[in-house]
Amino acid sequence: MSLRKGKRYAYGIHVPDMKDLSKNYPIEEMPAPKTVYIALSQHIGAPATPIVNVGDHVKKGQLIGEANGVVSANIFSSVSGTVKEISEFVNGLGQKLKYVVIENDGKNEEVLLPKLPDLEPKTIIERIRLAGIVGLGGAGFPTAVKLTPKNPLDALIINGAECEPYLTCDQRLMVERTEDIYKGIKYTAAALNLSRIIIGIEANKPDAIEAFTKYEDLEVVILKKQYPMGSEKHLIYSTTGRKVPVGKMPFDVGVCVQNIKTMIAVYEAVELNKPLNHAIMTVSGNGISHPKNLKVALGTPFTDVIAFCGGERENVVKIVAGGPMMGRALVNLNQFVRKTDSGIILLTGKETNTQKPTNCINCSKCAQNCPMRLMPMYIEFYYLSGDYENAEKYGAMNCIECGSCAFNCPARRPLVQNIQNAKMKIKEARSNGKQ
Ligand code: SF4
Ligand code: SF4
Structure with a gap:
């Protein structure tokens, strides 16, 4: 084991971490609900293709949606029961997605993946692909693709930063399931044929840091509590000193970054033959009666999760899927748990700003705080003017959507939403061949 401090980077902000609300609650398994609504799109890339029909009986762990392309991912049932409906509807994030709706029969009949014949790199990668594992830090990029990089690598970096305020499920996992994470890390390192393994953990999680210091073959790096330390580029710099150039990927500087929850999923797929059919998340905010860290069946309605945590406590003005910095506010509660969900945060009027935006006063604070050294006010200005070409010139596509500018x-400009919209418009223009 080696233990050292990570490098600081110049930009980044300090946000109240609010982790005391939930960090001492062990992960509980929430009973599966009566009905699950499992989205066929829980990853970047094309939605999975449903391979079950209305009326079919399915088991927990059964494949119900098949990956539709290289960056798509398989989808598995989280309950045993009957397929009631396969239909498209608009969810609480305003996305129109196709869902497989399954009525839980309560029998919990489960089917596992076949036992692996060996632990060769190719076998591990194929298992990870088959099990529907995607990056559980939020991106939803298929993990098997990340494990077949274009360039040679020399280090695997595990992201234990969990820098988002309120979220504590990674911290709980690092303390409660240290050995399972370690096994997942070792399988992943074996798949990449790497011996150098670094785990970066923010300094505000001393229990998690302590938990990993017992492993001789891990470099444990204590990261400064600084937002957004968990962004891949900042984590790579803090743990290795390497800078990922604009437009480049971690593999371009010889590393692969994986998330804590992804490592648990790898362990479960390789050793326990279980596909990914649940999410591990934090339910927190001053608006929830009993903050918790939970293991939840995929497709569970957010309303059921909130009820399991005792319901709303006081005047909730915003509910966020994910953390408050990078997560997305719900427009309604017609939302269902996905693989990549890390939290449901119920914010009261005291915790979030609900005042209407006013005109930009050109104070440049947003630029001073941007960890990607962008000028968010100009990107927003050009987006709102319909000048997407200039929005791109000012680096819209390099925005990591961390929310530091808006914070x-x-x-109170909605900078992140406008930059996200600008990115969408730029992508549209690119696919139409205009830019
Ligand atoms: S967008 Fe906000 S932070 Fe940025 S310059 Fe304008 S007023 Fe200042
Ligand atoms: S412009 Fe993007 S990267 Fe920069 S602070 Fe805002 S959200 Fe973060």
């Missing part, structure tokens, strides 16, 4: 904006 400190005195005019």
